[in-house]
Amino acid sequence: METYRKYSDYLIKRFGEKVYKLPVKLPITCPNRSGVIGNGGCTFCGDEGGSFENLEPSKSIQEQIIENKNYISPRYGVNKFIVYYQNFTNTFVPFEFFKNMLKETLKEDIVGVNISTRPDCVTDEQLDYLLWFQQETGLEITLELGLQTVNPQSLKKICRGHGVAEYVDCVLRARRRNLRVSTHLILNLPWDTDEDAVEAAKLISSLKTQEVKIHSLYVLKNTVLGEQFQRGEFEMISEDEFEERVILFLQYLDPKIVIGRLLGRAPKENTIFCNWGRSWWSIRDSIEEKMKDRNIQQGDFSFLRKPIVFLDKVK
Numbered sequence: 001m002e003t004y005r006k007y008s009d010y011l012i013k014r015f016g017e018k019v020y021k022l023p024v025k026l027p028i029t030c031p032n033r034s035g036v037i038g039n040g041g042c043t044f045c046g047d048e049g050g051s052f053e054n055l056e057p058s059k060s061i062q063e064q065i066i067e068n069k070n071y072i073s074p075r076y077g078v079n080k081f082i083v084y085y086q087n088f089t090n091t092f093v094p095f096e097f098f099k100n101m102l103k104e105t106l107k108e109d110i111v112g113v114n115i116s117t118r119p120d121c122v123t124d125e126q127l128d129y130l131l132w133f134q135q136e137t138g139l140e141i142t143l144e145l146g147l148q149t150v151n152p153q154s155l156k157k158i159c160r161g162h163g164v165a166e167y168v169d170c171v172l173r174a175r176r177r178n179l180r181v182s183t184h185l186i187l188n189l190p191w192d193t194d195e196d197a198v199e200a201a202k203l204i205s206s207l208k209t210q211e212v213k214i215h216s217l218y219v220l221k222n223t224v225l226g227e228q229f230q231r232g233e234f235e236m237i238s239e240d241e242f243e244e245r246v247i248l249f250l251q252y253l254d255p256k257i258v259i260g261r262l263l264g265r266a267p268k269e270n271t272i273f274c275n276w277g278r279s280w281w282s283i284r285d286s287i288e289e290k291m292k293d294r295n296i297q298q299g300d301f302s303f304l305r306k307p308i309v310f311l312d313k314v315k
């Protein structure tokens with residue numbers, strides 16, 4: 001039996017075969033950089049506004065889809081794909097542009113669209129359109145919401161520009177329309193504790209989001225976080241503590257929630273700290289081995305599993 005619910009298994013079950021994501025980078029920005037919410041962005045965020053593994057945004061959506069597909073398909077033997085709008089805030093765009101982003105994905109071998117964004121930057125108009133688009137085309141739409149932490153003090157320290165309530169509101173509005181939600185969390189923010197990880201697991205479980213992506217914090221040059229790190233203003237927890245925190249988080253998480261990833265990754269250049277100098281997969285393997293050795297499974301401590309015993313005692 002699997003120790004946690006893997007995204008790759010979910011995709012095979014859902015679509016009948018392996019499915020890979022095709023990242024698409026748009027020439028856009030985010031409200032936390034453009035002055036709408038803030039100017040400096042989140043303290044950890046580099047110039048790329050997220051992933052590094054993308055093509056240039058000067059290429060059209062179609063060019064990026066085709067180029068990525070031509071690279072991935074023969075290499076991994078994959079024939080179905082999800083278009084992944086990954087960098088910056090992909091709902092911080094005019095509505096016509098947003099609709100066009102969706103229409104550009106209408107190709108035979110595309111089975112889904114993932115849209116990465118902030119929870120305070122998704123309108124009802126966009127959600128209604130996504131619901132309509134999903135129903136019309138049969139493509140599976142997933143909103144990838146950056147929450148990062150449930151600790152309001154930490155959200156303030158990383159200059160996130162939103163709180164936990166905005167996340168709750170966005171998830172509820174998306175779920176009302178039956179749209180899939182993936183939540184991004186950084187489990188080793190320097191000011192967070194194990195209690196924050198447990199609370200995050202409980203909150204995400206109670207809101208019934210379908211997927212979680214766990215990230216390990218990496219520190220980039222030319223960021224506020226990078227300067228704080230070099231001045232010694234905070235310390236990272238150890239790799240062992242991180243692994244234990246991930247395991248604890250998974251134990252408190254609803255066993256039905258799919259795990260998109262267990263930790264983040266960053267390229268060597270421009271990175272001051274990432275995954276304690278280890279490869280991401282060696283940390284993943286270590287977490288999985290520890291869970292197997294100790295007979296631990298996702299959801300062991302999920303409050304959703306526990307009977308509400310006190311109700312029996314009410315006369």
Ligand code: SF4
Nearest residue numbers: 030041042045049088
């Ligand atoms: S992490 Fe996202 S929300 Fe924060 S500054 Fe970067 S692009 Fe904007």
